[in-house]
Amino acid sequence: MVAACQLESVRKTYGDGAGVVNALDGVSLVIQPREFTVLAGPSGSGKTTLLNLIGCLDQPSAGSVLVDGQNTSGMTSRQLAALRADRIGFVFQSFNLVPVLTAAENVEMALHLSGKKWGDVRDRARAMLASVGLDGMHTRYPNQLSGGQQQRVAIARALVKEPALVIADEPTANLDSHTGEEVLALVRRLNEEKGATFVCSTHDAMVMSRARRVVTLRDGHIVSDEERA
């Protein structure tokens, strides 16, 4: 079976000359389909940088990143965009819904942008919203939804196109602990029911406690990679 994501000796540097920062240095990592992986580590350790590489938002300075079997190095920005559209879902810390689109339209947007034909886009978006517990809220705009509801819409948007990989950078950081727990429970349920592959970064001990696999970063290196029960 092809790995959802495979990194080989990845290095990512920012800036040049004296101000060069090694955000990631020699990171190798394989994530299998259906896994639920959490990236942990102190601030500045390189979690976001790593997620951006896995999510094809950025390319490594050295080493290789394979997403769903495809090597991203050497891809043009158009090819990367097509790969993201098709294979990768994103959940952001601050939800990042398009404010002028309704919940349903935000979800539909992901289907429109993905390269596939989805049949009835509206029905599909509505069904997806129902499965994240937002039945009947599809005509609401983001500013008419609570933070937790917005993050559910974002999760629906990420999952509706059945991506190979869902990237979530601190998805609970802007939610209170109770809502954060609910959202995480939802993510876990979708991970199990739909077999979606998740990679989350977090500072949150609660999130780490729910993960099957915790990868810890420090100063751009992986310092531990634990499987949990």
Next chain:
Amino acid sequence: MILIKLAARNVRRNVVRSSLSLVAVIVGTMSLIVGHAFLAGLRVNVIRSQIDVVSGDAVLQPLDYPDERLTHPVDALFTVEPDLATWLDSSTQAWTTRLMFVPTAIHGPDSIRVRGIGFDPARDEAVFPRDAWKVVGHVPKSGAEGVLVASSVARLLSLHEGDQITMQVRTAAGAINALQMPVAGIVAASNPWVDRSAVFVPMDLADNLLQAHGTISHVATRLADHDESTVDAFATALKAHGGATREVSTWMAQTHDILEIDKMRSKALNMLVGVLMAMSAMGIANTVLMAAYERIREIGTLRALGMAESEVLALFLTEGVVLGVVGSTIGCAISTAIVMYFTTHGIDLSASIDRSGGMSIPISTMLYVAYESKWVVIAWTFGVGIATIASVLPARMAARMAPADAVRA
């Protein structure tokens, strides 16, 4: 489809900011359309006044006839030979003779120099229509009935219908002659060339006053078609038939100087509109740029969802184009309404003409603007084009943003 929805809603989201840049486009297109409609109205007015009141389409007059104000020499008068008359009958819609002179009009203690217009009562109206005339009393049909005095002249000399007026002239032979005659009527022709100075004298009376013995100073002609090439061709033929000691002057020649000024005004207007449009371009560029800056994270999100650079470019360009289309359309609609209103409801210019002392400007005191659809097309195209061009740079900036940086923002 969803892109257009997104762009349209984003324009609506910032109603105030969008409206401000809309206003700039609206003002730009409006000034172009309304400005040119007024200029065209002025041009049409000048030409129509020249043709309908002063000269017809072309006049035959003595060689080297002066065109200063209130100068009408009577030392080279001529007659219309039968050949010429026959030719004129077949080549014009109407023609008439006039005997122009500059008498001193005297009433009681007051006297002023006026423009004496000897006219043929039977033929004159066919060349110089009187639709705009307001006459108190009546237009004399022969010298026995007296003269028709223009309103300002009547006011200056305190003349009323039925009063006696004395006209003193140098005859064609150079002698001094004076006659007393009744005022048959007072005319207001809505045209300063007439109203400020004219006294219409039936031809037999003018002939008697000037001892002209059947000679005249002008043959005025009216054609069915006033366009320049027709009139030019006719003028050439008239010159050939008119004899070596006479010249032909067309309405184009007589309005040339005024219309040159008009062309300069038109250029000045275009420059002004250019400046306004440049300002609205900056307004739109700024609107799109602000939209891009405040939506960096949204752009990042859309890029993360897989939107291509070209689609982001299209999204922001569409916003600029929507602004341009809406602004230009509103501007064109409002200005068409304004222009249409003033094409039927004239603007009374008499006060400003009085102030400028424009005695010999042949212009109707009622200005009707002229609607020219070409300016609506130009203004709309220009407005939309400017808006599109102005959005290109900010849209490119938005599209080129690295998605990783954009989501982090």
